Amino acid sequence: MVTLNEDKNTVIRVKDLSVGYQDSVILHDISFEVPKGEVFVIMGGSGCGKTTLLKTIIGLIAPVKGKVFFGKNDFWGIGPEEQIGIMRTFGVLYQGAALWSSLTIEENVALPLQMFTNLSSQQIKEVVSLKLALVGLSGFEDFYPEQISGGMRKRAGIARAIALDPKILFLDEPTAGLDPLNARMLDDLVRQLTDVLRVTVIMVTHDLESIFAVGDEVIFLDAETKTMIASGNPKELLRNCKDSRVINFLTPRRS
Amino acid sequence: MSQAKIDLAQQEDSSFSLLISGDWLITKKLPSFEDTFLKIQSQPHLSNIALDCSRLGAWDSSLAAFLFRLSKECQRSGIRLVSSGLPEGLLKLLRLAESGMHREKVKSAARLSIIESLGNAVYLAARELKAFLDFLGELTVSFWQLLKGKAFMPKQDFWIKVQFCGLEALPLVSLISFLVGVILAFVAAMQLLLFGAQIFIADIVGIAMVRVMGAIMTAIIMSGRTGASFAAELGLMQVNEEIDALKTMGISAMQFLVLPRVLALVVMMPLLTLYSNLMGILGGYVVGILMFGLNPVEYFTRTQQAVALNNLWVGIVHSFVFGLIVAISGCFKGMRCERNAAGVGKATTQAVVFAITSIVIATAIITYLCHLLKV
Numbered sequence: 289m290v291t292l293n294e295d296k297n298t299v300i301r302v303k304d305l306s307v308g309y310q311d312s313v314i315l316h317d318i319s320f321e322v323p324k325g326e327v328f329v330i331m332g333g334s335g336c337g338k339t340t341l342l343k344t345i346i347g348l349i350a351p352v353k354g355k356v357f358f359g360k361n362d363f364w365g366i367g368p369e370e371q372i373g374i375m376r377t378f379g380v381l382y383q384g385a386a387l388w389s390s391l392t393i394e395e396n397v398a399l400p401l402q403m404f405t406n407l408s409s410q411q412i413k414e415v416v417s418l419k420l421a422l423v424g425l426s427g428f429e430d431f432y433p434e435q436i437s438g439g440m441r442k443r444a445g446i447a448r449a450i451a452l453d454p455k456i457l458f459l460d461e462p463t464a465g466l467d468p469l470n471a472r473m474l475d476d477l478v479r480q481l482t483d484v485l486r487v488t489v490i491m492v493t494h495d496l497e498s499i500f501a502v503g504d505e506v507i508f509l510d511a512e513t514k515t516m517i518a519s520g521n522p523k524e525l526l527r528n529c530k531d532s533r534v535i536n537f538l539t540p541r542r543s
Numbered sequence: 544m545s546q547a548k549i550d551l552a553q554q555e556d557s558s559f560s561l562l563i564s565g566d567w568l569i570t571k572k573l574p575s576f577e578d579t580f581l582k583i584q585s586q587p588h589l590s591n592i593a594l595d596c597s598r599l600g601a602w603d604s605s606l607a608a609f610l611f612r613l614s615k616e617c618q619r620s621g622i623r624l625v626s627s628g629l630p631e632g633l634l635k636l637l638r639l640a641e642s643g644m645h646r647e648k649v650k651s652a653a654r655l656s657i658i659e660s661l662g663n664a665v666y667l668a669a670r671e672l673k674a675f676l677d678f679l680g681e682l683t684v685s686f687w688q689l690l691k692g693k694a695f696m697p698k699q700d701f702w703i704k705v706q707f708c709g710l711e712a713l714p715l716v717s718l719i720s721f722l723v724g725v726i727l728a729f730v731a732a733m734q735l736l737l738f739g740a741q742i743f744i745a746d747i748v749g750i751a752m753v754r755v756m757g758a759i760m761t762a763i764i765m766s767g768r769t770g771a772s773f774a775a776e777l778g779l780m781q782v783n784e785e786i787d788a789l790k791t792m793g794i795s796a797m798q799f800l801v802l803p804r805v806l807a808l809v810v811m812m813p814l815l816t817l818y819s820n821l822m823g824i825l826g827g828y829v830v831g832i833l834m835f836g837l838n839p840v841e842y843f844t845r846t847q848q849a850v851a852l853n854n855l856w857v858g859i860v861h862s863f864v865f866g867l868i869v870a871i872s873g874c875f876k877g878m879r880c881e882r883n884a885a886g887v888g889k890a891t892t893q894a895v896v897f898a899i900t901s902i903v904i905a906t907a908i909i910t911y912l913c914h915l916l917k918v
Contacts, residue, residue, distance in 0.1 A: 421643040
């Protein structure tokens with residue numbers, strides 16, 4: 289389990305990774321490194337394979353080829369038990385929050401703590417109370433996921449993802465389906481959590497405001513060439529990148 | 544790695560401080576909050592506590608959770624917690640949590656008392672009954688519109704459902720019905736052997752299968768197979784807002800989704816029952832010929848003489864009613880499904896339970912009516 293005070297280094301290294309389903313390759317030869325403590329954004333238009341890439345990194349889909357390193361461990365080259373060990377060091381917020389509908393918000397956040405720690409039920413309650421307060425959901429402990437709004441569900445999903453103090457937080461389209469106000473609140477929350485929990489965030493999104501608000505570094509995926517066509521700080525990319533596809537994507541449009 | 548500890552200490556100037564030491568990690572053993580707070584409360588003149596983290600090792604949110612609760616409890620007891628000795632990161636974490644406390648204050652969902660739960664259950668039952676009557680009414684109107692040629696029912700969907708309810712159910716219906724025939728023949732033979740009247744196996748199996756058993760067995764198979772599938776399919780469509788999409792386009796979900804399913808099952812059920820009767824008689828025939836040495840031609844003739852056309856009509860009426868029950872319970876529960884994964888499971892279970900209970904009740908009613916009408 290992570291201690292929150294560790295040295296700076298690269299947490300994830302993706303090397304020549306090709307991802308896809310069975311025979312069809314969606315992205316090929318993707319390589320990048322994610323520095324510790326940064327918000328790393330995977331961006332690109334709809335259908336470019338952002339979520340598939342994320343699912344390959346978090347161990348849900350096996351890669352067609354290439355490697356994903358967590359520290360020194362090659363995730364797809366180690367045994368299932370070691371893989372589970374690595375999986376416990378990260379938290380994931382899924383696109384639809386994926387809260388368990390038969391459990392209350394409190395029970396959703398408490399489940400990983402019950403499974404993987406020896407804390408007493410009272411101590412678990414304390415940790416859950418802190419995590420829910422961190423995402424601004426104090427008072428909603430006894431509510432079921434269907435009883436709260438989409439934005440709250442996403443925040444509850446984040447509270448569950450950070451339940452075990454992960455080293456890395458994966459966010460799949462965190463602002464999708466939210467109104468601008470809630471989307472910006474979620475961006476602020478991601479920023480604050482990165483700051484106070486010293487967690488590295490890997491975020492998949494095509495929300496421009498999010499990219500500029502929280503992204504330290506981005507990679508841009510292209511559906512046509514099925515590869516990564518740019519990487520760097522989003523503001524610098526907008527200023528310096530010559531590729532029209534990237535510029536078109538990153539230029540805000542106002543009618 | 545040293546164990547997490549927290550001790551209350553009195554300084555020389557008689558002020559109090561909490562010494563936090565060791566490694567506070569979520570996966571390790573942590574001190575109990577209650578014990579610590581009891582010690583604090585047992586000091587009569589304590590109004591300020593300073594936090595001393597000089598011997599704190601590694602920490603994570605487990606320490607933050609402890610201090611977060613401590614800060615709330617101290618506030619409640621009028622004790623001032625001086626948090627200036629905390630590491631910068633921990634302070635930030637606590638500040639964010641405290642700001643979250645005030646962001647949204649909402650009364651938690653209230654727990655109901657027994658009386659309230661009972662009242663709620665009665666209210667929900669009445670609401671469910673009303674919804675069921677609405678459903679039946681709407682289905683009848685849709686069917687009437689279909690007869691008048693004004694309903695929009697996708698024909699292709701109807702034929703796909705016919706195939707699903709009919710052809711695809713044949714292997715299961717064959718197996719179960721054949722075995723029911725075999726069981727009936729064995730049970731009958733045990734008694735008839737005592738009188739040397741084995742030939743009446745043909746009568747018992749033939750009448751039982753054609754009059755009621757064929758229809759009941761087919762209905763039970765179909766409620767588990769097709770009724771459950773209707774409920775799950777429509778329930779998932781409810782979850783995915785597909786039914787809302789139909790409604791907002793002005794397309795009646797009843798005509799588009801429910802009608803083809805109900806009609807397909809009502810049409811196929813009597814046919815499946817006839818087939819089930821045949822398979823049941825075949826089961827009895829195999830037992831009679833192979834196990835009890837009956838003459839094949841005699842068995843066939845006996846069956847023909849015993850099974851009057853009346854029995855067949857009674858069986859068909861059963862099957863028609865059962866078809867309606869299975870299809871309506873599956874579709875009704877599917878359409879009323881709650882919009883979550885657990886809701887789909889609940890709808891499926893309820894559809895099967897509702898169908899099987901109704902089948903048994905309907906059988907009792909039809910049997911009584913047949914007795915009254917001397918059929």
